[in-house]
Amino acid sequence: MSRILVVAEHDGASINPSTAKCVACAGSLPDADIHVVVFSDNAESLSAAASRLASVSTVLQVDHPANQHLLAAVIAPQVAALADGYTHIFGPSTTFGKDLMPRVAALLEVNQISDVMSVEGSHRFKRPVYAGNAILTVEAPSDRPVVATVRTASWQAVSNDNDATVEKISVDASLPDHTRFVELKTGKSDRPDLQTASTVVSGGRALGSAEKFDIIYKLADALGAAVGASRAAVDAGYVPNEMQVGQTGKIIAPELYIAVGISGAIQHLTGIKDAGTIVAINKDADAPIFEIADIGLVGDLFTIVPELAEALRK
Amino acid sequence: MEKILVGLKRVVDFNVRVRVKSDGSGVETDGVKMSINPFDEIALEEALRIRERGKASEIIAVSIGGSDAQQQLRTGLAMGADRAILVTTESPVDQLTIARIFLALVHREKPDLVLLGKQAIDNDNNQTGQMLATLWDRPQATFASKLELDGNTARVTREVDAGLETIEIDLPAVVTTDLRLNEPRYVKLPDIMKAKKKPLDQLSLSELGVEPSRGLTEVSYEAPPQRSKGVRVEDVAGLVAALGARGLV
Numbered sequence: 001m002s003r004i005l006v007v008a009e010h011d012g013a014s015i016n017p018s019t020a021k022c023v024a025c026a027g028s029l030p031d032a033d034i035h036v037v038v039f040s041d042n043a044e045s046l047s048a049a050a051s052r053l054a055s056v057s058t059v060l061q062v063d064h065p066a067n068q069h070l071l072a073a074v075i076a077p078q079v080a081a082l083a084d085g086y087t088h089i090f091g092p093s094t095t096f097g098k099d100l101m102p103r104v105a106a107l108l109e110v111n112q113i114s115d116v117m118s119v120e121g122s123h124r125f126k127r128p129v130y131a132g133n134a135i136l137t138v139e140a141p142s143d144r145p146v147v148a149t150v151r152t153a154s155w156q157a158v159s160n161d162n163d164a165t166v167e168k169i170s171v172d173a174s175l176p177d178h179t180r181f182v183e184l185k186t187g188k189s190d191r192p193d194l195q196t197a198s199t200v201v202s203g204g205r206a207l208g209s210a211e212k213f214d215i216i217y218k219l220a221d222a223l224g225a226a227v228g229a230s231r232a233a234v235d236a237g238y239v240p241n242e243m244q245v246g247q248t249g250k251i252i253a254p255e256l257y258i259a260v261g262i263s264g265a266i267q268h269l270t271g272i273k274d275a276g277t278i279v280a281i282n283k284d285a286d287a288p289i290f291e292i293a294d295i296g297l298v299g300d301l302f303t304i305v306p307e308l309a310e311a312l313r314k
Numbered sequence: 315m316e317k318i319l320v321g322l323k324r325v326v327d328f329n330v331r332v333r334v335k336s337d338g339s340g341v342e343t344d345g346v347k348m349s350i351n352p353f354d355e356i357a358l359e360e361a362l363r364i365r366e367r368g369k370a371s372e373i374i375a376v377s378i379g380g381s382d383a384q385q386q387l388r389t390g391l392a393m394g395a396d397r398a399i400l401v402t403t404e405s406p407v408d409q410l411t412i413a414r415i416f417l418a419l420v421h422r423e424k425p426d427l428v429l430l431g432k433q434a435i436d437n438d439n440n441q442t443g444q445m446l447a448t449l450w451d452r453p454q455a456t457f458a459s460k461l462e463l464d465g466n467t468a469r470v471t472r473e474v475d476a477g478l479e480t481i482e483i484d485l486p487a488v489v490t491t492d493l494r495l496n497e498p499r500y501v502k503l504p505d506i507m508k509a510k511k512k513p514l515d516q517l518s519l520s521e522l523g524v525e526p527s528r529g530l531t532e533v534s535y536e537a538p539p540q541r542s543k544g545v546r547v548e549d550v551a552g553l554v555a556a557l558g559a560r561g562l563v
Contacts, residue, residue, distance in 0.1 A: 011476065071481070072444065073453055095474040099456045102444035111409045111530050114439045124533065129437050133332040134341050137533040178484040179453040182469065186477035195475065199562075223563075231493070241459070241494065242477045248493055250475065256562045266331075273538070277560055279553070294544035295556045307550045312563060
């Protein structure tokens with residue numbers, strides 16, 4: 001039997017969809033009993049939300065003032081203290097999980113399995129290496145807990161129709177004060193979330209400036225889509241870092257991905273490989289993006305994009 | 315601060331199109347260009363800038379692996395590291411062992427700051443810094459895009475999914491670098507000559523007192539599934555029609 005503890009990610013107001021994807025991954029382990037742990041300074045509504053995730057049997061609610069900002073150094077010893085009795089401990093392969101889970105692994109003296117894309121057995125998993133240019137099958141020792149991050153783009157979120165038991169617990173762990181939260185600067189947007197949107201429109205360096213990037217937003221709004229960007233567009237300062245799609249940014253799997261003025265560097269392609277349909281709009285007919293695009297259109301993006309937005313609005 | 319320890323991993327250069335070996339035992343590395351992991355290069359550059367601002371006196375570059383990793387350490391010395399340590403291993407070691415090697419070096423060298431790349435572009439594990447910080451029982455600031463030192467603390471801006479998070483950490487600590495922290499300098503020829511005279515020590519695992527742990531078993535490598543070749547459309551009307559045919563608009 002697999003007993004899995006999933007560490008929930010949240011922003012204080014709602015559970016991040018990455019959690020439902022970790023639960024999906026956990027559910028593909030043989031004979032799975034899935035628990036979700038919610039760390040917060042006020043976890044009541046968060047643990048209620050987690051209890052609705054399908055196939056979860058128990059939600060553990062850990063309220064502590066130190067848990068307000070989910071600092072890895074503070075959360076890791078609490079996860080480790082709860083680890084006893086679990087065969088697997090999962091977190092999402094988001095910046096939250098990537099920061100936290102290796103600390104948990106080190107406390108439990110095991111290696112972490114990063115970016116699980118498929119479950120091949122209770123201790124056997126597939127994960128991407130070399131920016132997704134190779135897939136590695138790894139096996140973890142069967143007599144030790146498996147600590148892993150789950151590649152969210154590889155999994156479909158479980159549904160929200162459950163009513164799992166919520167247990168309020170306190171954890172006996174000494175929490176460090178050497179790490180202190182200062183602030184989080186986040187671009188407020190009414191558009192869909194980049195990591196979960198079914199349609200994403202991304203712009204690249206060819207947009208030329210932050211002002212000209214506006215046509216990307218207009219196309220996205222015509223489609224009800226989230227907006228992303230290539231690393232080049234972020235580095236050039238057209239858009240903030242949280243919009244970066246690619247190996248070092250966000251790895252996404254929308255149903256429709258429209259790449260505008262993006263040449264298609266390997267590290268960008270890594271971030272969109274799991275998209276349903278990829279559309280490329282680029283003036284360079286030889287751009288590498290066309291090698292993986294399902295639909296390609298060669299031409300001037302400043303003509304095509306407004307025309308496309310107009311056509312879609314009709 | 316006195317010392318900064320920087321990790322430099324030898325990896326397949328980021329421009330190389332990696333191919334899986336036909337027997338699935340790994341990827342082709344024969345005759346392939348090898349370089350310093352790009353994130354580690356950023357870590358070294360940051361250390362150099364801290365020293366240039368007069369806030370550090372010595373930078374030690376560390377690599378773990380076979381003797382060919384000396385090449386990357388020499389490049390690091392040419393960039394400006396003061397000395398280098400190669401921890402020699404016969405065969406590749408697991409992530410936890412790498413963290414333990416760094417811990418042993420931390421106990422030897424007593425750095426005030428350890429700067430590492432957030433991940434290596436070969437195994438993409440993204441673990442070493444976090445594991446080292448944990449074993450050392452010290453703070454970590456991962457995915458750093460800005461690092462400000464102030465006496466015994468550091469303020470670090472981190473690239474997180476939601477935007478930019480700033481945290482304050484006590485030193486000593488581990489900081490792992492993201493792409494936008496800086497742009498590494500190019501190495502100049504006279505610096506390559508100078509680097510040949512800088513000390514490069516070699517240490518074995520037994521000299522460091524580290525016993526390799528039982529890692530994960532690598533069962534096999536395979537090439538990723540390829541996306542099938544798409545279609546070209548001529549104009550916006552064609553694009554809208556193609557999207558419509560797929561039920562996407």
